[in-house]
Every structure is written in C-alpha cells, then in structure tokens.
Amino acid sequence: MTRWLLRIALRLGMIRIGINLEEITMMSGILSRRDFIRAAGVISVGVMTAEKVWAGAEDKPNILWVTSEDNGPALGCYGDTFADTPNIDGIAAKGMIYERAWSAAPVCAPARTTIISGVYPPSMGAEHMRSQVDMPAFMKMYPQFLREAGYYCTNNSKTDYNLAAPGKVWDDSSNKAHWRNRKPAQPFFAIFNFTTTHESQIRKRPHKPVHDPAKVRVPAYHPDTPEVRQDWAQYYDQITEMDGQVGKILEQLKQDGLENDTIIFYYGDHGPGMPRCKRWPYNSGLQVPIVVHFPQKYKHLAPPEYKAGGGSKRLVSFVDLAPTLLSIVGAKPPTWMQGRAFAGKYVTKPPEYMYGFRGRMDERYDMVRTVTDGRYVYLRQYMPHKIYGQHVSYMFETPTTQVWKRLYDEGKLESTGQKRFWEKKPPEELYDLQNDPDEVTNLTDSAEHKAVLERLRKVQQKWVRDIRDIGFLPEDEIHSRSVGTTPYEMGHDPKKYPMEKIISTAELASMLKPDATPKLVKAMADKDSAVRYWGAMGILMREKSGVEAARDTLVKAMKEDSSGSVRAIAAHAMGQYGTDADAAVALNVLVELGNVEKNSVFVAMLAVTALDEMGERARSAKERIAALPEKPKKAPPRTEGYLARLLEKVRDDMK
Numbered sequence: 088m089t090r091w092l093l094r095i096a097l098r099l100g101m102i103r104i105g106i107n108l109e110e111i112t113m114m115s116g117i118l119s120r121r122d123f124i125r126a127a128g129v130i131s132v133g134v135m136t137a138e139k140v141w142a143g144a145e146d147k148p149n150i151l152w153v154t155s156e157d158n159g160p161a162l163g164c165y166g167d168t169f170a171d172t173p174n175i176d177g178i179a180a181k182g183m184i185y186e187r188a189w190s191a192a193p194v195c196a197p198a199r200t201t202i203i204s205g206v207y208p209p210s211m212g213a214e215h216m217r218s219q220v221d222m223p224a225f226m227k228m229y230p231q232f233l234r235e236a237g238y239y240c241t242n243n244s245k246t247d248y249n250l251a252a253p254g255k256v257w258d259d260s261s262n263k264a265h266w267r268n269r270k271p272a273q274p275f276f277a278i279f280n281f282t283t284t285h286e287s288q289i290r291k292r293p294h295k296p297v298h299d300p301a302k303v304r305v306p307a308y309h310p311d312t313p314e315v316r317q318d319w320a321q322y323y324d325q326i327t328e329m330d331g332q333v334g335k336i337l338e339q340l341k342q343d344g345l346e347n348d349t350i351i352f353y354y355g356d357h358g359p360g361m362p363r364c365k366r367w368p369y370n371s372g373l374q375v376p377i378v379v380h381f382p383q384k385y386k387h388l389a390p391p392e393y394k395a396g397g398g399s400k401r402l403v404s405f406v407d408l409a410p411t412l413l414s415i416v417g418a419k420p421p422t423w424m425q426g427r428a429f430a431g432k433y434v435t436k437p438p439e440y441m442y443g444f445r446g447r448m449d450e451r452y453d454m455v456r457t458v459t460d461g462r463y464v465y466l467r468q469y470m471p472h473k474i475y476g477q478h479v480s481y482m483f484e485t486p487t488t489q490v491w492k493r494l495y496d497e498g499k500l501e502s503t504g505q506k507r508f509w510e511k512k513p514p515e516e517l518y519d520l521q522n523d524p525d526e527v528t529n530l531t532d533s534a535e536h537k538a539v540l541e542r543l544r545k546v547q548q549k550w551v552r553d554i555r556d557i558g559f560l561p562e563d564e565i566h567s568r569s570v571g572t573t574p575y576e577m578g579h580d581p582k583k584y585p586m587e588k589i590i591s592t593a594e595l596a597s598m599l600k601p602d603a604t605p606k607l608v609k610a611m612a613d614k615d616s617a618v619r620y621w622g623a624m625g626i627l628m629r630e631k632s633g634v635e636a637a638r639d640t641l642v643k644a645m646k647e648d649s650s651g652s653v654r655a656i657a658a659h660a661m662g663q664y665g666t667d668a669d670a671a672v673a674l675n676v677l678v679e680l681g682n683v684e685k686n687s688v689f690v691a692m693l694a695v696t697a698l699d700e701m702g703e704r705a706r707s708a709k710e711r712i713a714a715l716p717e718k719p720k721k722a723p724p725r726t727e728g729y730l731a732r733l734l735e736k737v738r739d740d741m742k
Contacts, residue, residue: 149266154356155283157359164184164376175353184377185378189443190373193369194365206226206424207554209558210425212565214249219251220249220250234258239270297324303319312494348384354377359371368457444558450730452692454558464516466516491508513529517531517540551590555579557578563687592618595625607622610622616650627659655690663700695730713738715734717734
C-alpha cells in the first residue's frame with residue numbers, strides 16, 4: 088500500500104526533489120489512500136511541498152493545554168470578583184467553562200498520574216506520593232497514542248507522575264519544549280505548565296501585595312488572622328501573575344497564525360495550596376477550573392453542550408482527559424481507560440458521579456475515598472484514628488498552618504469547623520455544597536439526608552470494587568505482591584489480591600462499631616496479611632478498649648507475624664494503648680522495624696509514625712531512635728527524604 092501511494096505521488100509530481108526519506112515515510116505513514124488522492128487535487132502546477140501534504144492529511148487539530156498548579160476556580164470567569172484573570176477569562180468568553188470539575192486527587196503527583204493514564208491511581212498502586220510504579224505492558228500514556236497519530240507532543244516542563252515512563256512519552260519534555268520545534272505543518276499537542284500559583288509561592292516572603300488582605304474572603308474552616316489573610320491574598324496575587332503568563336502563550340499562538348487551528352484547554356491541577364484544600368479530598372481540594380475553546384473549524388469536535396461564553400454542568404474529572412484527547416484526534420479510547428470522553432468523535436453520556444482519593448501524603452499515611460453527585464460530597468475515612476492535620480513537614484511551612492495549629496493548642500479557635508482539622512475524623516462525612524460550600528457541617532447524622540448518605544455510601548463502595556482499588560493493601564505489600572508483574576495486574580489476580588475480604592475487613596475496622604472487635608480479632612488469624620493488617624488497624628482505632636480485648640493476639644502479631652506492616656500496626660496499638668510493660672516490648676519492636684537498612688522504607692515509615700504517636704512513651708528509646716538510619720537503600724525517586732522527616736519530628740519532640 089505504501090509503495091503504491093508513493094508511486095502515484097511521484098507520477099503526479101507531488102514529491103519534490105530534496106525531500107528526505109524521513110519526510111517521505113512520514114507522509115506515507117499518515118495518509119489513507121483516499122486522503123492521499125484528495126491531497127493530489129491541489130497539484131495544478133505539479134508540485135506540492137511536504138508542508139501541504141501535512142495540511143492535506145487527516146484534518147487533525149492542534150491542541151494546546153495551559154495548566155497551573157495549586158489553584159481552584161478563583162477566576163473571573165467563574166464569578167470570583169476578587170480575581171484578576173483577563174486572559175483566562177478571554178478563553179472562557181469565546182469558549183466554555185466546566186462548572187463542576189474535579190482533579191480526582193488533591194495533590195500534584197497522583198492528580199497528574201490520573202491525567203497521563205486515564206486510570207484512577209488506586210487501581211495501579213499509584214495513589215501514594217511519588218510511588219513510581221510500573222504500568223502493564225498493554226497500557227500507554229496518552230502522549231504515546233497522540234505521537235502514533237502523527238502529533239508532535241511537548242511538555243514544558245513538569246512531569247511528576249507516580250508511574251514509571253513506559254518508553255518514550257514526549258517528543259520533548261523540557262523548559263525549551265514548544266510547538267515551534269515540530270516539523271513543518273505537523274499537528275501538535277503542547278502543554279505549558281506554570282508553577283506560579285504553587286503552594287511554595289503563596290507563602291514566599293517578602294512579597295509586594297497586589298490584592299488587599301483586608302478584603303479577601305476567609306473560608307469558614309480557617310481562623311481569621313492576619314497571617315491567613317495574607318496567604319489567601321497572596322494566592323490571588325499569584326493567580327494574577329499566572330494569568331499574565333497564560334496571556335503570553337496565547338499571544339505566541341496568535342503570532343504564529345494558529346488560533347483558528349488550535350483547540351485550547353486551561354485547567355488547574357487541584358485546589359488551592361492552603362491547608363484543608365491541598366491534600367484533602369473535599370471539594371475545596373478537588374474542584375478545579377477547566378476552560379475549553381474549540382475554534383469554528385473544529386466545532387464538530389466540541390462537547391454537545393458547547394456554547395461560546397457558556398458553562399457546562401457535566402461532571403468532568405481528570406480521569407476523563409486522556410480519553411477525551413484520543414476522542415478529539417479520532418482515536419477510540421481503549422477499554423482499560425476508566426474515564427469518559429466529553430468531546431470528540433467518541434463522546435459519551437455524562438457520568439452521574441465523580442470520585443476522589445487520598446493516600447500517603449509525603450511522609451504521612453492516610454486513606455480517604457470521596458464521591459460527589461455535583462451537589463453532595465461524601466467522604467469515607469478509612470483511617471479515622473488519625474487527625475486531619477497530621478504533621479506533614481512541607482505543609483507546616485505555610486504561615487496559615489502554623490498559626491492555625493498554635494491557636495488550636497491555645498484553645499482560641501472560634502468554631503467547631505476550625506477545630507476539627509486538628510482532631511480525629513469520623514468514619515463518614517457528608518456535605519451539601521449548595522448550602523454549605525465550605526463543607527463545615529457534617530450531615531451524616533441528619534435524618535433529612537439519610538437517603539443521600541446511603542446512596543453515596545453504596546456508590547463509593549461499588550466504585551472501589553469496580554476499579555479494584557489496591558490502596559487497601561499496606562504500601563509495602565503493593566510492591567511485594569507485584570514482584571514479576573505490575574500492581575495493576577496483581578490487583579486483578581484474585582489469588583494475589585483477594586479483594587472482597589480485604590475491603591470488607593477495612594470497612595469493618597474503620598466504621599468504628601464497638602461490636603466489631605471480636606471479628607477484628609478473628610481477622611488477625613486470617614491467612615492473608617492484608618486482612619490481618621486491617622484487623623490490627625481496627626483494634627488500634629478502638630484504642631484502649633480494643634487493645635484490652637485483643638492483647639494476646641496483638642502480642643503474638645507484633646513478635647511473630649510474617650508481615651512487617653502487620654507487626655508495625657500491632658506494636659503501634661500496644662505501644663500507645665497497652666500497659667507500660669506491653670509498651671516497653673512494643674517500643675523494642677518499633678525501633679527494630681524503624682531501621683530502614685533491615686526493613687522496607689514503607690514498613691519503617693509505619694514504625695516511626697507509631698513512635699511519633701507514642702509521644703512520651705517512646706522517650707526511653709531516645710538514643711536508639713537517634714541512631715536509626717535515615718536514608719533507604721532502595722526507594723522510589725523523591726521519597727528518600729520522607730523517613731528522615733519523620734525521624735526529625737520524633738527527635739525534635741524529644742529534645
């Protein structure tokens with residue numbers, strides 16, 4: 088077929104002398120017979136350049152993504168009158184905004200993992216920060232599909248995925264990446280990502296203010312202090328600066344004469360970089376702006392509800408972006424992608440729900456799953472024994488975090504909504520965004536909302552099973568059970584991951600019902616270590632009463648269990664809530680497990696977290712804790728410092 092096309096082209100005089108082999112291969116590889124002959128219709132003079140061949144190929148749009156970090160829909164086009172965002176507002180004026188869009192994860196790496204794969208990270212063992220797990224061989228990252236379709240794909244410049252790259256992903260991923268470096272007339276997909284609004288920038292001092300802190304709106308969950316007001320005002324300052332950067336990219340597109348040939352997306356990667364927003368799968372941490380523009384030439388690829396200057400009420404999540412891109416370029420999304428295309432040839436019906444999640448945030452473990460129908464937000468806390476505001480070192484660099492915690496310790500916070508962040512969590516939370524946009528009134532005990540609670544609870548339980556959520560495994564076992572395969576494939580093997588009994592035990596453990604203790608003790612004898620892990624976790628959650636009921640089982644587990652994760656949780660329970668004698672034994676076990684030269688970094692982190700939560704009970708091991716090694720021999724990239732941060736916190740508290 089290729090030789091036939093080239094012969095026809097040569098006879099018609101389409102291929103000029105001087106075109107190199109790469110260009111010929113490119114032309115022949117992307118044109119169907121019909122398109123090639125159709126392109127020949129412009130050869131009245133018998134000559135056609137390579138550029139015209141590209142232009143006459145399948146009429147694929149250029150696609151530009153402009154993204155920013157750590158900002159929600161604090162934009163003029165979303166009705167925020169405090170914002171100064173003329174360039175993004177300009178995209179919205181000729182395009183459309185999505186009024187209810189979620190990032191799936193409230194922090195960068197897992198959010199980007201969702202985008203690049205089109206799969207929820209808990210399906211792939213990639214929910215934890217900087218996990219760096221492998222994808223199955225049959226999966227690809229979306230730029231690989233686009234490159235196969237002839238696109239020049241660039242990323243300027245952040246990657247930050249929790250997945251190892253499955254081969255070459257980008258044509259160029261650097262701070263020099265640009266559509267201008269593509270071959271003549273080649274269609275492009277280009278990302279420009281701005282870190283101007285990142286958490287690190289809203290707390291940067293000194294800072295010249297633009298927006299008046301006195302006029303900023305402070306959400307109900309934050310205390311109203313000068314520090315909080317300055318952080319929020321600076322957030323708006325950075326958004327204004329970011330909007331100017333967006334304007335420069337749009338101007339370059341205009342200068343190159345590409346406005347009418349390019350579909351534009353703008354989005355933020357998750358909610359604001361403020362505590363209780365970033366890292367938390369409330370609407371405040373998950374809602375993002377998504378603004379799209381389809382030029383007239385490509386209106387046939389636009390969403391069905393597309394209207395210039397309009398807004399879509401369709402629920403859109405980051406898991407939908409990859410399949411939507413493929414749909415726009417005419418490729419049918421593979422069935423393993425879990426998102427739904429909202430534009431292009433293969434657009435689907437709108438989903439009824441969006442989902443979110445939280446796993447380990449840097450050095451601190453937690454597990455939350457979230458679902459929304461657009462109005463109500465339901466959170467399922469699988470580790471309710473942990474406080475919301477665990478000490479994540481990076482988060483505590485923000486002035487708002489520091490003053491908020493100090494006021495709590497001093498008993499000076501004014502409302503339950505403000506105090507809650509520093510206290511343990513309920514197993515379930517339900518919020519009405521229409522009447523409570525700051526999500527401070529938990530409706531789980533409301534008789535009026537019982538039906539909503541039960542509906543969303545069932546939806547959430549179904550979702551974790553549908554996607555085969557392997558976040559129910561301790562992180563160490565996500566890796567150990569995947570030896571010789573990938574976490575995703577392990578999660579689909581019932582022998583390696585007996586999902587139903589593991590999730591059911593996690594449900595039993597974390598709902599905190601008092602009568603569940605005997606079943607949890609029984610679970611600690613199960614042959615599957617993840618079931619035993621959740622049995623021990625459930626006893627830990629019940630504090631002293633649980634430990635008293637399960638003492639002998641816990642002692643045996645912390646000394647003999649084959650799983651380091653089970654030993655760590657059992658020792659944690661005994662160390663924090665057992666007798667002084669039991670705590671002394673548990674302390675020895677935890678110091679042993681905290682040695683990262685003898686245990687995996689994930690087990691060591693569980694153990695050191697337990698030492699931290701034991702408080703004064705761990706002081707007798709002060710010298711041994713000081714001697715624990717900080718650097719793992721083997722750990723995913725960018726996780727090497729997490730154990731050191733935990734140890735630093737424990738050591739500082741013992742001074």
